[in-house]
Amino acid sequence: MLWGDSKVRFRDIRDGTSKTVLIGESYTDPEYSKDSQSMDYWALGSPQADPWSYGGAGGTEYSEGVGSMGPKMNSRLDPSVDGRLMEVSFGSYHPSGAGFGFADGSVRFLNESIELAAYQALGSRNGSD
Numbered sequence: 001m002l003w004g005d006s007k008v009r010f011r012d013i014r015d016g017t018s019k020t021v022l023i024g025e026s027y028t029d030p031e032y033s034k035d036s037q038s039m040d041y042w043a044l045g046s047p048q049a050d051p052w053s054y055g056g057a058g059g060t061e062y063s064e065g066v067g068s069m070g071p072k073m074n075s076r077l078d079p080s081v082d083g084r085l086m087e088v089s090f091g092s093y094h095p096s097g098a099g100f101g102f103a104d105g106s107v108r109f110l111n112e113s114i115e116l117a118a119y120q121a122l123g124s125r126n127g128s129d
Contacts, residue, residue, distance in 0.1 A: 013125045013126070014125065015121075015129060016104075018102055018103075020122065020123075021069060021122045021123050023067075023101040024090035024099070025091070027074070027091040068090075069119055070088075070089075071088065071089040072112075072116055073089065073091055074089070074098070075091065076089070097110050097111040
C-alpha cells in the first residue's frame with residue numbers, strides 16, 4: 001500500500017480495507033547487526049528518507065520506513081533469516097505477535113503463529129485472498 005511515489009487509492013484495495021494491512025509495528029535494536037544490517041530505525045522526514053526518489057540512489061534505508069509482510073513476523077528471533085529480511089520484517093517487544101493498522105482504520109494484534117500465506121495475504125491489496 002505504501003511506498004515512495006505511490007499512486008494507490010482506496011478504490012484500489014480490492015481485497016477489502018478490513019483485510020488489508022496499512023502499517024505495522026516494528027522491533028528495533030540498534031545494538032544488533034546481522035549481514036551488515038542494523039535493526040535500527042528512522043523517522044519519516046529524516047535525512048535518510050528525504051533524498052529518496054523513484055529510480056534514484058538516495059535514501060538507502062528507505063525500506064525500514066515501510067516494512068514488509070514478505071518475511072515472517074518477528075524474523076529477528078530466527079537466526080536462519082537473512083539480516084536484510086530481519087530488518088524489514090514487522091515485529092514487536094510484545095510476546096507472541098505485533099500490532100497492525102488496517103486500511104479501514106482498525107488496529108489489531110496478530111499472533112506470530114499466523115500461517116505465513118495468510119499473513120502475507122493481509123499485506124496484499126488486490127490478491128483476491
